[in-house]
Amino acid sequence: MKKTKIVATLGPACDGPGILEQMIEGGVNVFRLNFSHGTPKDHARRIKAVRDVAQKSKLPVAILQDISGPKIRIGELSGRVAELRAGDLLKLTTKKIMGNRRQISVNYAGLPKDVKKSNSLFLADGLIEVEVLSTDRTIIQCRVLNGGRLTSHQGINFPDGTLHAEVITEKDKRDMAFGVEAGVDIVALSFVRDPKDIKQARALLAHLGKGRIPIIAKIEKHEALDRLDAIVQVSDGVMVARGDLGVEIPLQQVPLAQKKIITHARQMGKPSIVATHMLASMVARPRPTRAEVTDITTAVLDSADALMLSEETAVGKYPVESVLMMCSIIQVAEQSLNHRRLLDDTPVGNTVSDSISQAACIMAEDLRAKVIITPTAFGSTAQRVSRFRPRQNILALSHNPSILRFLNLNWGIVPIEIPRAHTLDDLFKISLHAAKVNGRAKKGDIAVVTAGVPLNKSGTTNLIKVERIES
Structure with a gap:
């Protein structure tokens, strides 16, 4: 996996x-x-x-x-295509016109204010470069430095400065x-x-x-x-x-x-x-x-x-x-990831939760655990463990489907839905059962479990337990 x-x-x-x-x-x-x-x-x-x-x-x-x-784009081109050649003069205008190789509309009215003489603008994902010669309220006069094929609605980039569009x-x-x-x-x-x-x-x-x-x-x-x-x-x-x-x-x-x-x-x-x-x-x-x-x-x-x-x-x-x-x-x-090096090289934060998360990964590595189980109310426990990039799958258990879907974006996390637990003992029982029924661990496997007390409160990861999966 x-x-x-x-x-x-x-x-x-x-x-x-x-x-x-x-x-x-x-x-x-x-x-x-x-x-x-x-x-x-x-x-x-x-x-x-x-x-x-x-x-x-x-x-x-x-x-x-x-x-x-606020993607800055050119407007419509006659025939949807224009061939710009190096040395050509090009007028960019904030007025809505049908463009051609001599004049092209842009969709951002503030562009003439944001650019200055000698700035470079890039069109067509950077393939075409033009130099600003002069500006007024609605027009930017340019010279084409690097030509190329331009098509309708392609983007404009301004790496020389800052665009002030919202x-x-x-x-x-x-x-x-x-x-x-x-x-x-x-x-x-x-x-x-x-x-x-x-x-x-x-x-x-x-x-x-x-x-x-x-x-x-x-x-x-x-x-x-x-x-x-x-x-x-x-x-x-x-x-x-x-x-x-x-x-x-x-x-x-x-x-x-x-x-x-x-x-x-x-x-x-x-x-x-x-x-x-x-x-x-x-x-x-x-x-x-x-x-x-x-x-x-x-x-x-x-x-x-x-x-x-x-x-x-x-x-x-x-x-x-x-x-x-x-x-x-x-x-x-x-297969080439060095999990121990990643674990050792990852800086630890200055909170109890960060230290517990690192300790869980070290224990899992040393004990050759099958899984790290992280019951989590808001996802933070599982994410803290994930940053250490452990060898084991990280089983993130939650009763909240939206939290589980977001955690599915995070490295190494296997999101599993469980019922809400009301006591710590219930939480451990539910967690080990979830690991088994989802095929992530079998009888005899070692699981490292992190949890936080009080339950269902964000940022309270403060304990570790090592369990052997029973039948």
Whole structure:
């Protein structure tokens, strides 16, 4: 069984009969809805389909809503395509026009104010670079430095400075309201620049009601890297969004940024997701490139919590095969993880709960335990244990299905639903029984159990018990 989780993006390629079942059986733990595409009707239909399949499989599959954010895009192009050549003059305008190779509209009215003479703008995911020559209230005059093929509605990046567009747009607010009502488990916030962006999103979700929804901060702006620790601290996890990040910073810095983001998230006990171009060649081909296999292996060895498939499963020809391939690469890579070194190298926090979690992992390693069992009211116990990357499966037991679905994003955690326990003895009995009936342990196996007193209170992990599974 793999410990690194798989996030798969939903789309037309997943809509065929039996596809979702095969993807879950193949190793998908979380399904992503990309709100940059699709209609509310499409998303509602796919949410229902995932819930129906997950209920049949009795697995706590999570649904992640990835909101669009303030993505700066060009407008419509005549014939949907324009060929830009180096040396050409190009006018960007905030007015809505039909674009061509000489003039193109942009969807952000504040862009002429945010850029300055000599700044560079990147179009088409960084393939095209233009230099700003002059600006006025609605127009940016540019010279094309690196030409290329541009298509309608492609993105614009501004790595030389800061865009002052609101991180949560009016569309995002509508989409988040839809997501809360539809019961999504996780929200991914795009183009995060500052911890205040997370706090704003959290306040909005709280206003919309339906309990606390975890927020994943997408790290894809250069400003976010400068404030990484503060952003990780206030979020519930992070995504290494390598598409836009690879335009915001030099490409050769992306692997090091990825490693830094994963490390900082793990040290704080927050899950990390590595995304974009993991198996891009499998959109059209049945087998990946060697470089893609190496990329996935590197992310696993860096100890990412989850890896994400985007167009591979949303619109690709081989959605199920992509999942199976990623799962097989993960399983092989995980055989090379040095769990003892990961355990020894992980810094321990200064709380009783952190020390207990580390001690549970050390005991499990020394006693060759089969499982670490972590009854948890809000998920924090299981996450604390997960950050030490133990060899054993971490059985996260809870009576709260939404907590279990979020924990399914975290490395090495096996979420299992149990009834609420009212005494400590009941909790231990229920925990050991759950390990057996779910096939995670058998008679004679050793289990290390962590718990907290008082029960059902967050952050009270304060005891360890070693049990041998009885018949």
